[in-house]
Structure formats: C-alpha cells, structure tokens
Amino acid sequence: METVIEIKDLKIAFNGKPVLTGINLTLCRGENLAIIGRSGEGKSVTIECIVGLLTPDEGTITVLGKDITNLDSDELKELLLHTGFLFQQSALYDSMTVRENLAFPLIRVLKISDEAEIEKRSVEALEAVGLAAAIDKMPSDLSGGQRKRMALARTLIVNPEIILYDEPTTGLDAITSKEISALIMDIRKKYKSSSIIITHDMSCAKITADRILIINEGKIIAGGTYKELENSSDPFIASFFK
Amino acid sequence: MKQGIILRGKKILESIGDYTEFFKSVITNTFRRGFEWNELIRQCYLVGVRSINIVLVTGFVLGFVLTLQSQPTLKAFGAEGFVPNMVAVSIIREIGPVIISLICAGKIASGIGAEIGSMKVTEQIAAMDVSGANSIQYLAVTRILACIFMVPLLVLFADAMSLLGGYVGTNISGNMTAVLYFNKSFSSLLFSDFFPSLIKTFFFGFIIGFVACFKGFHANRGTESVGIAANSAVVSASFWIILIDALAVQLTSIFVYNQ
Structure with a gap:
C-alpha cells in the first residue's frame, strides 16, 4: 500500500528537555492511524512537526514523497494544500x-474569486459535517461540538x-x-482521506482507527489494532x- | 552575578535576532504575490477612521492649552501678537507629531497587539499557516502599512485642529479675527518646518504597526500573554517614537537648519 507519511527517527527538544526521542511511523493511503499516550508525551508535537509548525532537531518527515525538513516556505505551502x-x-x-x-482558505490559498463557486x-463542506444551517453564525454562537464540526x-x-x-473529541x-x-x-469514506488522530479518548480510537500507536517518553513503544493492543500483557499498554 | 549578565546578554541578542527575522519576513511578504488589498483598506479604516475622534479632540486641546499657558508670559513681554506664530511652529514642528503618535501608540498598538496576541494564543495564526495561507502578509503587512499611511494623516488632522484650538484659546481673553490669526500662523511656517515633521510621522506609523505586530506574533501561550503583548506593544512603540524623534530632531538640525 502507498505510504503518504513516513517519519524516521524524529527528535525534538524544548529548552534542552527532550520531548521526542526517536519517533518512527508510517501512514498508508486511506488508513486511519491513532496515536495515544499520556499528556506531555509529544503526540501533538509529532503532528505539528508534520505540518511544519515545529522544526525537528533530527530525523526526516516525508509527506507525499517530499521531505518537509528540506522544503522552502513556498514548497511547504504547496504541500500543505494536500x-x-x-x-x-x-x-x-x-x-x-x-x-x-470557510471562504478564507478558498480565496487566500486556492485563489478562487468566483463567489458562486x-x-x-462552503455549503458542501458544511453539509458534509451536518452544519449547513450555521453558515451565517459567528463562531462564538456555536457549541463545542459545532465548533469542531x-x-x-x-x-x-x-x-x-x-x-x-x-x-478531536477533547472537551x-x-x-x-x-x-x-x-x-x-x-x-474518510467520502473524501478518501488518510488520517492521523491524536487522542486520549479510547472510544474515539476504537471507532476511528485501523491501527493504534502508543507513545511513551517520546518514542512509539507499541502498535497494532485496537483488539491486539487491548489483549496486551504489558501493564502499561x-x-x-x- | 556573572551568570545573570550572560543570560541577560543572551536574551537581548535573541530579541534582536527575533526583531530582525520578523522585519525581514515583513519586507519579503510586502512584495510577495497575492497582496491583501481589501484587508489593507479595512485596516486603514480601522486604524484611521476609528482613531479620528480622539486625535481631533487631543489636537484641539493641545492648541487650546498651549495658547492659554503661553499667552500670559508673552503678554508680559508685550509679544501677545506672536501667540499664533508660536503655537503654529511648536505644534507643527514637534508637539503635534509626537503627542499624536504617542496617542496612536496607545490606541492602535494596544489593539493590534491584543488582537494578534489573542489569535496566536488561540492557534488561529497556526491555523492560517497550516492551511497554506500567509499569516504575515495577511495580518502583519496590512496592519503595518495601514499605520504608515494613516498616522501621518491623523497627525495632519490633529495639527489643523490644534490651530483651531489656538484660535479659540486666543479669543477667550483677547480679540483676534480668524483671518488675522491664521495669516499669522501660516506666515511663520516654512516648508522646512512642515516637511521633516511629516516625514518622521511615517516612521512613527511604521514603528507603531511593526512593534504591535511583533509583540502579537510573539505572544506566548496563555491568556495572560495577550495582556502582556498589548501592554508591551504600547510601551515599546512609545519608547521608539521618542527615540526616533530625538534622532529626527538632530538630523533636521544638521541637514535642514544647518546648525
């Protein structure tokens, strides 16, 4: 199966304190991969490195065949469209x-100027998340769940x-x-997307993930399907x- | 002690590095494709039109108070007739640009610092960046340019109001026609009074927008940092305005008045 994200030996430290100490993972096309772990173990840091919000100290991150650590800002922006x-x-x-x-990324990223388009x-995207009626509301008028949608x-x-x-389900x-x-x-079904889901919520991981990785002390320590990990004899897992 | 000095020095150098990096980013993005003209116009409205009331009132009061304060002294020397000249020169050359820019630093820099700081804390800037949008071009460049264009205009309006305030102040205890008052005011003004003071307001505008955006973009996570960003934007912008003014006065003396 085609690999869309590949991370090799990813390391990052903040103020000298190591957060990621060698993350290795792959995400295949069409796959939903959940990463679980305790707070502060570097789950969010991992995906923030994938989109260039953080720059890793060591390691490579290949997204759709491009190593994002070697891209300039224009190439990174191009990749972020995907x-x-x-x-x-x-x-x-x-x-x-x-x-x-909703119009913001269309106008400023995809450079669409046709208002009808x-x-x-916008309506299509809102219908996909069941929020078509909220199109003229302000974000402050939406509930927590509606804001996520x-x-x-x-x-x-x-x-x-x-x-x-x-x-995605916190709070x-x-x-x-x-x-x-x-x-x-x-x-996933409608857009045929591949996803990494960072979560604490095991019921979310159970519903959404084809595969789950467990992160501890900045490293992936276990991986498998929900069933495989559920039956693990390791007390931490x-x-x-x- | 030594350790503290080294740490302090390191922090200062890091800060200079951050400012330089941000400046470079702003300049690069100013000339990049896809300039946000609509956002620039919106920001010009927010910076200019929304500040006009306080600027007009301040300008009027400046001229009015300066007249009332200086009138008795000039009267004692029999130079009461020079009040319009004195007010015009001092307002146009120095007091108007500096005081109005300081007022703008308070009003505009705090607003921009808090707004961008809040966007940083709530990850809205990160959301723009990961969507592939250019947050520096959309948020910083437009606001900085709006300040560069609007602060000089606000100062011009305030200068005009100051002259009007001076006229009202003169006529509280005295009696001078409007034509005479404004004739005296303008006859004492030279191009070399007006032009250098106008030029420096562009720099004041730049510093207000630049410092406010920098502080907002460098707000740390947490709501407290929004307040800190707003506060330090005002303090830093005010400090730089005074510093630039001191430098501008020296340069004007050397190159314009040949002193």
Missing part, C-alpha cells in the same frame, strides 16, 4: 462568520488527502464525541484499555 489540520481548540477565526471562515463549496468543514473545503486530528460530552468519531469515518 493536508488538513484539526486543532484541539478548533482555532476558528473568531472575528469572521462561519461563511468567511465559493458559496457552493465547523473546523472540520474548513479543513475539508480544500479536499485534503491527509487530515491530522489533534484531540466534548460522550454523545457528541461519538458523533465526531462517526463523522471522522464518514469523511493494558492501562489505556481499562
């Missing part, structure tokens, strides 16, 4: 309406091949979490499934 990132706190542009949030794609719509509007989810109630998890599956 990736989407869902932030933990949604990161909606709070001074813009939902419509303007922008409107069509809205952020997802803004990610989907550029039809990314890869979507990186940073804690949501159990029912909304399940809805978001189901939405992640719907999106088993502790995530209790």
Whole structure:
C-alpha cells in the first residue's frame, strides 16, 4: 500500500528537555492511524512537526514523497494544500462568520474569486459535517461540538488527502464525541482521506482507527489494532484499555 | 552575578535576532504575490477612521492649552501678537507629531497587539499557516502599512485642529479675527518646518504597526500573554517614537537648519 507519511527517527527538544526521542511511523493511503499516550508525551508535537509548525532537531518527515525538513516556505505551502489540520481548540477565526471562515482558505490559498463557486463549496463542506444551517453564525454562537464540526468543514473545503486530528473529541460530552468519531469515518469514506488522530479518548480510537500507536517518553513503544493492543500483557499498554 | 549578565546578554541578542527575522519576513511578504488589498483598506479604516475622534479632540486641546499657558508670559513681554506664530511652529514642528503618535501608540498598538496576541494564543495564526495561507502578509503587512499611511494623516488632522484650538484659546481673553490669526500662523511656517515633521510621522506609523505586530506574533501561550503583548506593544512603540524623534530632531538640525 502507498505510504503518504513516513517519519524516521524524529527528535525534538524544548529548552534542552527532550520531548521526542526517536519517533518512527508510517501512514498508508486511506488508513486511519491513532496515536495515544499520556499528556506531555509529544503526540501533538509529532503532528505539528508534520505540518511544519515545529522544526525537528533530527530525523526526516516525508509527506507525499517530499521531505518537509528540506522544503522552502513556498514548497511547504504547496504541500500543505494536500493536508488538513484539526486543532484541539478548533482555532476558528473568531472575528469572521462561519461563511468567511470557510471562504478564507478558498480565496487566500486556492485563489478562487468566483463567489458562486465559493458559496457552493462552503455549503458542501458544511453539509458534509451536518452544519449547513450555521453558515451565517459567528463562531462564538456555536457549541463545542459545532465548533469542531465547523473546523472540520474548513479543513475539508480544500479536499485534503491527509487530515491530522489533534484531540478531536477533547472537551466534548460522550454523545457528541461519538458523533465526531462517526463523522471522522464518514469523511474518510467520502473524501478518501488518510488520517492521523491524536487522542486520549479510547472510544474515539476504537471507532476511528485501523491501527493504534502508543507513545511513551517520546518514542512509539507499541502498535497494532485496537483488539491486539487491548489483549496486551504489558501493564502499561493494558492501562489505556481499562 | 556573572551568570545573570550572560543570560541577560543572551536574551537581548535573541530579541534582536527575533526583531530582525520578523522585519525581514515583513519586507519579503510586502512584495510577495497575492497582496491583501481589501484587508489593507479595512485596516486603514480601522486604524484611521476609528482613531479620528480622539486625535481631533487631543489636537484641539493641545492648541487650546498651549495658547492659554503661553499667552500670559508673552503678554508680559508685550509679544501677545506672536501667540499664533508660536503655537503654529511648536505644534507643527514637534508637539503635534509626537503627542499624536504617542496617542496612536496607545490606541492602535494596544489593539493590534491584543488582537494578534489573542489569535496566536488561540492557534488561529497556526491555523492560517497550516492551511497554506500567509499569516504575515495577511495580518502583519496590512496592519503595518495601514499605520504608515494613516498616522501621518491623523497627525495632519490633529495639527489643523490644534490651530483651531489656538484660535479659540486666543479669543477667550483677547480679540483676534480668524483671518488675522491664521495669516499669522501660516506666515511663520516654512516648508522646512512642515516637511521633516511629516516625514518622521511615517516612521512613527511604521514603528507603531511593526512593534504591535511583533509583540502579537510573539505572544506566548496563555491568556495572560495577550495582556502582556498589548501592554508591551504600547510601551515599546512609545519608547521608539521618542527615540526616533530625538534622532529626527538632530538630523533636521544638521541637514535642514544647518546648525
């Protein structure tokens, strides 16, 4: 199967304190990969390195065949057109309406100026996440779950091949979490995307992930399907499934 | 002690490096394709039109107060008739640009610092960057250019209001016609009074926008840092305005007045 992301020996330290001490992982086309681990173990740092928000100290990150550590800013921006990132706190542009949030990447990244086209794609993206009625609302008028959906719509509007989810269900109630998890599956089916899902939420990982990696002290210590890891005899791994 | 000095020195050098890097990024992105004209116009409105009231009132009060304060002294020397000349020269040359720029630093720099700082803390800037949009071009370049264009205009409006304030102040205790007052004011002004002071307001505008954007973009995570970004934007911009003014006065003395 084609590899869309390959990370080799990724290392990063903040103020001399090592956070990632040698991450190795691959993401195949069409796969949903969940990374779980305790807080502060470097899960979010890993995906922030993938999109160039952080620069690793060592290692290589190959996204769609390009090593992002060797790209200049224009090449990186070009590559980012193929990736989407869902932030933990949604990161909606709070001074813009939902419509303007959705139009932002279309106008400024894809350089689309046709208003009818922008409107069509905005409505499509909102319908994909079940939020079509909210198009003229401000982000502050949306609930936590709606904000996640809205952020997802803004990610989907550029039809990314890869979507990186940073804690997609954090701060949501159990029912909304399940809805978001189901939405992640719907999106894979509809957009044929490959995803890395950073999560603490084991029910989210169970629903969405084809494969789960467990990170500890800046390294991947185990990987497998939900069932394989659930039956692990390692007490640390088993502790995530209790 | 020695360790503390080394750490302090390292921090200063890092700060200079950050400023230089940000300046380079702003300059590069100013001339990059896909300039945000609509956002620039919107920012000009926010920086200019939204600041006009406070600037006009401040300008009027400056001229008014300066007249009332200086009138008795000039009267004692029998030079009451020189009040319009004195007010015009001092306002246009120095007081208008500096005071109005300081007011703008308070109003505009705090707003930009807080807005961008808040966007940084809530990961909105990161969201722009990972979407492939150019956050420096969209957020920083437009705001800095808006300040460069609008601060000189605001200073011009304030200068005009100061002359009007001076006229009102003169007529509280005295009696001078508007035509005479403004004739006296303008007759004492030379191109060399007006032009250098206008030029320096472009630099003041740049420094207000640049420092505010820098502080916003370098806000650390956490809501407290939004307040810190806004506050330090005002303090740093005010400091730089005074410093640039001191330098501009020296340069003007040397090159314009040949002193």
